[in-house]
Amino acid sequence: MGDGTIMTMDGKDVLIVGGLGPMGSSTAHYCIYQGASVTIADNRAPLYGANDFNMRDLEGKFELMVGDIREEQFVDHVVGEPASNHGR
Ligand SMILES: NC(=O)c1ccc[n+]([C@@H]2O[C@H](COP(=O)([O-])OP(=O)(O)OC[C@H]3O[C@@H](n4cnc5c(N)ncnc54)[C@H](O)[C@@H]3O)[C@@H](O)[C@H]2O)c1
Numbered sequence: 001m002g003d004g005t006i007m008t009m010d011g012k013d014v015l016i017v018g019g020l021g022p023m024g025s026s027t028a029h030y031c032i033y034q035g036a037s038v039t040i041a042d043n044r045a046p047l048y049g050a051n052d053f054n055m056r057d058l059e060g061k062f063e064l065m066v067g068d069i070r071e072e073q074f075v076d077h078v079v080g081e082p083a084s085n086h087g088r
Contacts, residue, residue: 009036015078017041017069018048019062025054028062038062041069041078 014031018024019040031038040062044050055062065081067074 009034012036015039015041020044020050020052020054022049028055029058032058032061039065041065041067043068
């Protein structure tokens with residue numbers, strides 16, 4: 001912001017696709033520390049960097065949905081369930 005304003009993510013819902021990988025898990029850590037409610041969608045693709053160890057220290061502080069983001073049904077599930085949990 002540049003004006004000294006401190007932003008938090010309190011009350012924000014964040015969906016991170018690929019959140020078990022290096023970049024996604026770092027982003028997830030940041031968002032959780034900022035107070036966001038984080039959902040990770042990841043299919044643990046064998047040739048990519050998914051590793052449950054990346055999020056082990058924050059177990060219980062985020063929701064993990066395992067599936068492939070290329071599948072429409074999974075996207076409906078990933079987007080629909082958290083939305084309805086939050087009354088949307
Ligand atoms: N690692 C870096 O230093 C770096 C730097 C700049 C940009 N990037 C970019 O950021 C992105 C992520 O980087 P990374 O190093 O974490 O990659 P990564 O390949 O290690 O992790 C990707 C994650 O996405 C998941 N994934 C892959 N396909 C999926 C699908 N169809 N549905 C659901 N989940 C799926 C994998 O299981 C894995 O957990 C990449 O596009 C990369 O090019 C990475």
